[in-house]
Amino acid sequence: MALLEVKDLKVRVEEREILHGLTLTVNEGEIHAIMGPNGSGKSTLSHVIAGKPGYEVTDGQILFKGEDLLEMSPDERAAKGVFLAFQYPVEIPGVATMNFLRTALNAQRKARGEDEFSTPDFLRKVREVSKSLNIPQDMLKRGVNVGFSGGEKKRNEVLQMALFEPSLCILDEMDSGLDIDALRIAADGVNALRSPKRSMVVITHYQRLLNYIVPDVVHVMSKGRVVKSGGKELALELEASGYAQFEDAA
Amino acid sequence: MPAVQETVERVKRIDVDQYRYGFETLIESDKAPKGLSEDTVKFISQKKNEPDWMLQWRLEAYRRWLTMQEPTWARVDYPKIDFQDLYYYSAPKPKKTVTSLDEIDPEILKTYEKLGIPLREVAMLEGVEPKPGEEDPNKRKIAVDAVFDSVSVATTFKAELKKAGVIFMPISEAIREHPELVQKYLGSVVPTSDNFYATLNSAVFSDGSFVYVPPGVRCPMELSTYFRINERNTGQFERTLIIADKGAYVSYLEGCTAPQRDENQLHAAVVELVAHDDAEIKYSTVQNWYPGNSEGKGGIYNFVTKRGDCRGDRSKISWTQVETGSAITWKYPSCILRGDNSSGEFYSIAISNGFQQVDSGTKMIHLGKNTSSRIISKGIAAGKSQNTYRGLVTAHRKATGARNFTACDSLLIGDKCGAHTVPYIEAKNSSATFEHEATTSKISEDVLFYCIQRGLSQEEAVGLVVNGFVKDVLQQLPMEFAVEAQKLISISLEGSVG
Numbered sequence: 123m124a125l126l127e128v129k130d131l132k133v134r135v136e137e138r139e140i141l142h143g144l145t146l147t148v149n150e151g152e153i154h155a156i157m158g159p160n161g162s163g164k165s166t167l168s169h170v171i172a173g174k175p176g177y178e179v180t181d182g183q184i185l186f187k188g189e190d191l192l193e194m195s196p197d198e199r200a201a202k203g204v205f206l207a208f209q210y211p212v213e214i215p216g217v218a219t220m221n222f223l224r225t226a227l228n229a230q231r232k233a234r235g236e237d238e239f240s241t242p243d244f245l246r247k248v249r250e251v252s253k254s255l256n257i258p259q260d261m262l263k264r265g266v267n268v269g270f271s272g273g274e275k276k277r278n279e280v281l282q283m284a285l286f287e288p289s290l291c292i293l294d295e296m297d298s299g300l301d302i303d304a305l306r307i308a309a310d311g312v313n314a315l316r317s318p319k320r321s322m323v324v325i326t327h328y329q330r331l332l333n334y335i336v337p338d339v340v341h342v343m344s345k346g347r348v349v350k351s352g353g354k355e356l357a358l359e360l361e362a363s364g365y366a367q368f369e370d371a372a
Numbered sequence: 373m374p375a376v377q378e379t380v381e382r383v384k385r386i387d388v389d390q391y392r393y394g395f396e397t398l399i400e401s402d403k404a405p406k407g408l409s410e411d412t413v414k415f416i417s418q419k420k421n422e423p424d425w426m427l428q429w430r431l432e433a434y435r436r437w438l439t440m441q442e443p444t445w446a447r448v449d450y451p452k453i454d455f456q457d458l459y460y461y462s463a464p465k466p467k468k469t470v471t472s473l474d475e476i477d478p479e480i481l482k483t484y485e486k487l488g489i490p491l492r493e494v495a496m497l498e499g500v501e502p503k504p505g506e507e508d509p510n511k512r513k514i515a516v517d518a519v520f521d522s523v524s525v526a527t528t529f530k531a532e533l534k535k536a537g538v539i540f541m542p543i544s545e546a547i548r549e550h551p552e553l554v555q556k557y558l559g560s561v562v563p564t565s566d567n568f569y570a571t572l573n574s575a576v577f578s579d580g581s582f583v584y585v586p587p588g589v590r591c592p593m594e595l596s597t598y599f600r601i602n603e604r605n606t607g608q609f610e611r612t613l614i615i616a617d618k619g620a621y622v623s624y625l626e627g628c629t630a631p632q633r634d635e636n637q638l639h640a641a642v643v644e645l646v647a648h649d650d651a652e653i654k655y656s657t658v659q660n661w662y663p664g665n666s667e668g669k670g671g672i673y674n675f676v677t678k679r680g681d682c683r684g685d686r687s688k689i690s691w692t693q694v695e696t697g698s699a700i701t702w703k704y705p706s707c708i709l710r711g712d713n714s715s716g717e718f719y720s721i722a723i724s725n726g727f728q729q730v731d732s733g734t735k736m737i738h739l740g741k742n743t744s745s746r747i748i749s750k751g752i753a754a755g756k757s758q759n760t761y762r763g764l765v766t767a768h769r770k771a772t773g774a775r776n777f778t779a780c781d782s783l784l785i786g787d788k789c790g791a792h793t794v795p796y797i798e799a800k801n802s803s804a805t806f807e808h809e810a811t812t813s814k815i816s817e818d819v820l821f822y823c824i825q826r827g828l829s830q831e832e833a834v835g836l837v838v839n840g841f842v843k844d845v846l847q848q849l850p851m852e853f854a855v856e857a858q859k860l861i862s863i864s865l866e867g868s869v870g
């Protein structure tokens with residue numbers, strides 16, 4: 123069953139069209155990789171799915187579990203299971219990471235009509251997940267992402283993903299800025315979340331990440347459109363020959 | 373819609389009419405006739421059974437006030453106040469003398485309940501870690517001297533304080549019971565001639581708190597007073613006097629919220645603190661007067677004079693304030709660093725929304741040797757409000773080795789509000805070291821979106837980010853207040869995002 127359906131999506135930012143009719147279907151349990159040159163609109167797509175203000179959808183639609191996603195506020199989308207791991211996670215000074223995690227988790231649960239997590243349950247869960255991601259407890263006492271290294275910020279995104287248990291995870295360049303070991307830890311964290319009910323959209327520039335997180339489908343994006351889709355071997359092909367052949371197609 | 377635009381749209385839909393704490397308590401009152409004259413002053417003094425010296429002191433202030441002009445230098449704008457159109461005294465009619473909380477008018481107790489203020493508090497707050505070295509929160513107590521309208525109607529924990537030798541009572545009582553202390557200290561920090569509003573207060577003050585902590589005594593509990601304005605058109609003129617004798621320590625908490633009003637209400641309090649050798653006074657305020665409705669009508673005018681005198685060597689006075697209410701705030705809690713090695717601190721959070729105007733800050737006046745002061749100010753402006761930090765730091769010629777550190781940060785929500793920083797720095801000797809840092813930033817749409825993507829509503833996101841921004845100051849508050857203040861900050865910003 124399709125979890126996410128993006129149909130002929132056209133998006134403008136400040137009077138300029140960035141996505142020119144993009145179509146993409148992600149079924150439940152699938153992992154899709156999106157590759158494409160800088161500026162092709164990958165982050166724009168992820169922002170529009172998550173509901174970031176500032177983007178004008180001029181045409182097309184996005185369905186999530188069959189519902190019109192564009193009608194929902196961004197926090198509703200989060201509560202319904204849309205998670206975006208940001209390419210550039212922001213810092214929130216003065217807000218302890220632990221407090222942030224708990225506030226966000228309980229906000230989502232409340233929106234779904236579920237009970238808040240009890241403190242011991244919450245702490246146990248955080249401890250378990252952060253341990254598997256090699257995140258020291260001290261880090262969770264610090265302000266959200268404040269003074270975190272690039273790799274720590276990305277791991278913090280995976281930590282949240284594991285805690286919130288979303289049904290759609292969009293990972294925007296999760297591998298950028300990670301060293302080899304950190305990459306493996308983060309990828310293991312992501313793989314641990316694979317499930318027949320959960321889908322992932324992995325945006326990356328490098329085939330290397332896809333050795334760890336093996337995709338079912340690879341898409342090539344160019345100039346605001348998906349110009350080619352294929353199996354995981356498509357990524358290898360791209361690594362060998364670059365994007366030039368697709369630029370012409372777009 | 374671009375993100376900034378969206379915030380602005382939401383701010384436009386502000387509804388401060390739904391002021392959370394806007395309600396009135398129905399209760400009989402005992403009023404002075406409208407207007408201000410020598411007769412009004414005499415009426416008040418008589419009502420309080422004051423000795424003649426007190427009446428003369430008030431009259432002298434009143435005569436002085438007649439010759440003074442309202443100050444105009446602050447960045448606040450309001451219609452002229454007709455001082456003859458106000459009532460200067462109002463007291464709830466006591467049914468009989470109260471000795472315990474059970475005897476207080478249930479209406480009054482209900483009011484406090486609605487505010488969520490725990491009058492019978494033996495404070496235990498969940499989810500808060502005590503600061504290192506602080507005692508078990510289970511065992512911490514707050515003594516509440518509730519001021520309802522103008523008269524104190526309840527005093528609790530009196531016995532325990534008495535055992536420690538601490539005097540904590542309404543100032544009207546102290547005038548009768550401890551005239552020698554009141555005569556010695558009243559007006560010694562804020563003289564009757566100090567400024568227009570302080571002089572007015574000296575003439576007509578109704579009541580307030582009096583605290584005296586004897587030498588070497590550490591006050592066994594936090595002292596707290598909740599002020600409320602309740603009578604239509606009644607100016608409120610609270611007078612508070614706190615003295616920490618040699619080596620004494622006291623922490624005093626003051627907080628207030630007010631019912632909704634159409635007409636502006638004048639509030640001109642005076643607070644005087646005196647710290648002798650090695651003494652320390654910590655004074656914390658959470659201020660939440662009615663800020664006015666969505667058109668900027670109504671709301672409290674808050675013209676306050678608060679000053680602490682570090683009279684003794686190695687004494688310390690620290691002001692912490694969370695200002696969220698009032699249509700107009702004019703308030704500069706200050707420290708006179710007279711004793712050698714004395715120190716003063718000012719920690720402030722000032723939030724303005726709707727049409728609120730805040731002009732607040734501090735004065736640190738270094739007179740003694742090796743005196744130090746620290747100022748941390750966090751201003752948050754939303755809606756169409758104006759938020760000004762005004763701070764003065766001076767070092768006298770004899771104040772060698774004086775040190776000051778000032779950090780003023782302002783956060784803007786939307787683009788119809790303003791934040792201003794007006795520092796005055798004056799060093800009359802070359803050994804003084806003054807450091808000043810200031811930043812102004814807009815709340816980041818990317819940060820808000822990050823929070824919202826994780827499931828927080830727009831309002832919750834603003835509340836969280838702002839609470840992070842003010843964390844350094846919140847940490848200075850006694851724990852009981854920090855939690856209340858955090859809630860208040862979120863509530864006061866609710867209107868700012870729709």
Ligand SMILES: Nc1ncnc2c1ncn2[C@@H]1O[C@H](COP(=O)(O)OP(=O)(O)OP(=O)(O)O)[C@@H](O)[C@H]1O
Nearest residue numbers: 135136140158159160161162163164165166167176
């Ligand atoms: N807020 C904005 N204002 C103006 N142009 C924008 C804005 N956001 C994105 N763009 C433009 O849209 C295009 C697509 O940007 P986007 O960030 O989606 O690319 P990307 O595929 O994620 O690139 P990268 O691989 O470098 O991360 C770029 O040309 C970018 O300059």
Ligand SMILES: [Mg+2]
Nearest residue numbers: 164165166209
């Ligand atoms: Mg990108």
